[in-house]
Amino acid sequence: MIMPGLYHILFISAALFFIGVYGFFTRRNLITMLMSIELILNSVNLNFIAFNKYVWPNKLDGLFFTLFVIAIAAAEAATAIAIIINLYRSHQSIDVENAQDLKY
Amino acid sequence: MPNATYILLIPLLPLAGFLLLGLFGRKYFKNTSGLIATCLLLISAALALYTAYGYFFEYGKVDGIYKQLIPLQIHWLEFSPGVSINMGIVLDPISVMMLVVVTFVSLMVHIYSLGYMKGDERFPTYYAFLGLFTFSMLGLVVSSNIFQIYIFWELVGVSSFLLIGYYYDKPSAVAACKKAFIVTRFADVGFLIGILILSFYTGTLDFNTLIQKLTNAGSPELQHAMAASFLGVSALTWGLVLVFIGGAGKSAMFPLHIWLPDAMEGPTPVSALIHAATMVVAGVFLVARLFPVFAISAPQALNLVGYVGAFSAFIAAIIACTQTDIKRVLAFSTMSQIGFMMFALGVSGTGGENGLGYTASMFHLFTHAMFKALLFLGAGAVIHFIHSNDMKDMGGLRKYLPITHISFLIACLAIAGVPPFAGFFSKEEILLAAYRHNMAIYYVALVTSGLTAFYMFRLYFSIFWNKEANIHEPHHGEGGFAMMLPLVLLAVGAAGAGFIPFGKFVSSDGAALESEFHLQFSIAPVVLGLIGIFTAMWLYKKQNDKPDRIAAALSGLYKAAYHKFYIDELYIFITKKIIFNLIGRPAAWFDKNVVDGMVNLTGNTTTAISERIKGLQSGKVQQYAMYFMAGVIGIAVLFIYIWK
Numbered sequence: 211m212i213m214p215g216l217y218h219i220l221f222i223s224a225a226l227f228f229i230g231v232y233g234f235f236t237r238r239n240l241i242t243m244l245m246s247i248e249l250i251l252n253s254v255n256l257n258f259i260a261f262n263k264y265v266w267p268n269k270l271d272g273l274f275f276t277l278f279v280i281a282i283a284a285a286e287a288a289t290a291i292a293i294i295i296n297l298y299r300s301h302q303s304i305d306v307e308n309a310q311d312l313k314y
Numbered sequence: 315m316p317n318a319t320y321i322l323l324i325p326l327l328p329l330a331g332f333l334l335l336g337l338f339g340r341k342y343f344k345n346t347s348g349l350i351a352t353c354l355l356l357i358s359a360a361l362a363l364y365t366a367y368g369y370f371f372e373y374g375k376v377d378g379i380y381k382q383l384i385p386l387q388i389h390w391l392e393f394s395p396g397v398s399i400n401m402g403i404v405l406d407p408i409s410v411m412m413l414v415v416v417t418f419v420s421l422m423v424h425i426y427s428l429g430y431m432k433g434d435e436r437f438p439t440y441y442a443f444l445g446l447f448t449f450s451m452l453g454l455v456v457s458s459n460i461f462q463i464y465i466f467w468e469l470v471g472v473s474s475f476l477l478i479g480y481y482y483d484k485p486s487a488v489a490a491c492k493k494a495f496i497v498t499r500f501a502d503v504g505f506l507i508g509i510l511i512l513s514f515y516t517g518t519l520d521f522n523t524l525i526q527k528l529t530n531a532g533s534p535e536l537q538h539a540m541a542a543s544f545l546g547v548s549a550l551t552w553g554l555v556l557v558f559i560g561g562a563g564k565s566a567m568f569p570l571h572i573w574l575p576d577a578m579e580g581p582t583p584v585s586a587l588i589h590a591a592t593m594v595v596a597g598v599f600l601v602a603r604l605f606p607v608f609a610i611s612a613p614q615a616l617n618l619v620g621y622v623g624a625f626s627a628f629i630a631a632i633i634a635c636t637q638t639d640i641k642r643v644l645a646f647s648t649m650s651q652i653g654f655m656m657f658a659l660g661v662s663g664t665g666g667e668n669g670l671g672y673t674a675s676m677f678h679l680f681t682h683a684m685f686k687a688l689l690f691l692g693a694g695a696v697i698h699f700i701h702s703n704d705m706k707d708m709g710g711l712r713k714y715l716p717i718t719h720i721s722f723l724i725a726c727l728a729i730a731g732v733p734p735f736a737g738f739f740s741k742e743e744i745l746l747a748a749y750r751h752n753m754a755i756y757y758v759a760l761v762t763s764g765l766t767a768f769y770m771f772r773l774y775f776s777i778f779w780n781k782e783a784n785i786h787e788p789h790h791g792e793g794g795f796a797m798m799l800p801l802v803l804l805a806v807g808a809a810g811a812g813f814i815p816f817g818k819f820v821s822s823d824g825a826a827l828e829s830e831f832h833l834q835f836s837i838a839p840v841v842l843g844l845i846g847i848f849t850a851m852w853l854y855k856k857q858n859d860k861p862d863r864i865a866a867a868l869s870g871l872y873k874a875a876y877h878k879f880y881i882d883e884l885y886i887f888i889t890k891k892i893i894f895n896l897i898g899r900p901a902a903w904f905d906k907n908v909v910d911g912m913v914n915l916t917g918n919t920t921t922a923i924s925e926r927i928k929g930l931q932s933g934k935v936q937q938y939a940m941y942f943m944a945g946v947i948g949i950a951v952l953f954i955y956i957w958k
Contacts, residue, residue, distance in 0.1 A: 235936055
């Protein structure tokens, strides 16, 4: 049995990141886009943890960073959902294609 | 010393009238505004008379000489220690005389307008403007400071602008008021530069100090001002000539007289006010105010005043012989009479007998105010009756307008210099002064006074005699009591003002000047005047073709005079063809193409660029995210592979 090393975890992290980016670019539903952003953030978290564990095992900086990112992600989700609810009230839709009023 | 408060009230009451009627007149005093303004001015005139009585008979005379009194002096603006602008009141013979003349004539015009302007839409506004005009002129004559006089000078200009353009729905009136304002403003630039030169060399703006410094031969200021020269003429002379240009603009001296005939577009009582007592004599007054400096330190400038005055008097008299609009005839006669006043100052010296011209000039100003106001108000009555300004529509009106007829006749006799009417005495003095100092001016003046008699009686006979009156229905009479009272009062003035021993009160040095009377000397002007009158009678008493034949015989001269010697056209040629084409158009081209071009280029470039790139801001969130992603990747690539 192969023990998972740094490269395996980085591979998963990169995959998660690009899945998130792909989802963010292609999905029209705002909730789905929000979920994609969470994927991106989680891939970053994974990176932090992995580097912390394999490169500087006796330090906790990466762990703390991850905790901050999770807290900010929670706050961001709350804000984003509030925006989405307001958008739904005014546009009767949460499709991002229908929210193009702010342009030149 | 008189009490300053009531003297201050003389100019302030018309100002109060202006503010009251100007602000609230249309709302609250629609019908009573005329009465209010007239009452205020009546008080003002009574105070002026009281002041004059006090000054001339009680406190003015010290040891047989009229002193200058300054009952009020307010320290207003101080530029540096020593140079400050004060606002004050000066009482001396000419300012007191002017106070009486201005308030009296203005009062007559106020009363007259009660009848003349009755029913006018903007009745309160009219009286407000009259109040402003009277205030400005009263402030001007009592000024103690050359800058104060300049302030009131401009106020006179702006109120005359308002009054000339009173009928603002008439394009000709609008053009006339603009012309009057621009021409006098143009002259005022000269006045301002003159003030700056004089105050620069003397370091003061106060009249007394200024005159004292510039007439005392030993003072360093005078020597400094005489030594500095430009184009071979001393700075002092330049300063005085520039001040005189300002005066010439207001007093309609050649070649700045072009606004005067057009100023007839205002209501007729306004013309009476402008031409008799206020605006046009301001220039004469200014020269008289600075007279000691002119006479003692700058004789060349004084000579210029004399020649310009004589030339203007002569040319205006010729033009007046050919005009057919009665108000224009009167306008040119005003110009001619102001010319008399100017050259009387020009041939005068200071002190004792030499100052005869000065006294004569002020005397003529005084009598002229009476008969010229009377002539204009009479003309107003005629115009009111016949609804036309043109002589051709008139004739035979003596039966319809008996009071106007008699008063007009008195005024004509006065201006023609027939004894014993007022004009005779003042004109005699002027001619005597000219005879003693300058024969050339004397002969010009003699011919001009003959011409004056001719054109005034041409006017008189054309209006009141000539053909039979062509009145369809005598719809109304002469005009009410309000219009006739001023005519009668002024007629009394025009008939009797000459008997005032004027030299006792007003003279160049304050000491009484015995008015002399030489019988053999007055033969020539009186005979010339009578010749003028009888020629006019022969030509115009009955309708005939003699005037036309004479006009045809002198066709070139007649046409030139009828078109006012093409001076207006000359001005238009100079301004439109030369100044506009040579300076105005290139400047306009530069402005339109170069200056505007640069501004437009900036704007157009910005617009073009933003046209191209505004598509970036599409409103599509995912597109923005894509740009952002591309940017991050780009920077990452940059950092990893290029800036290692």
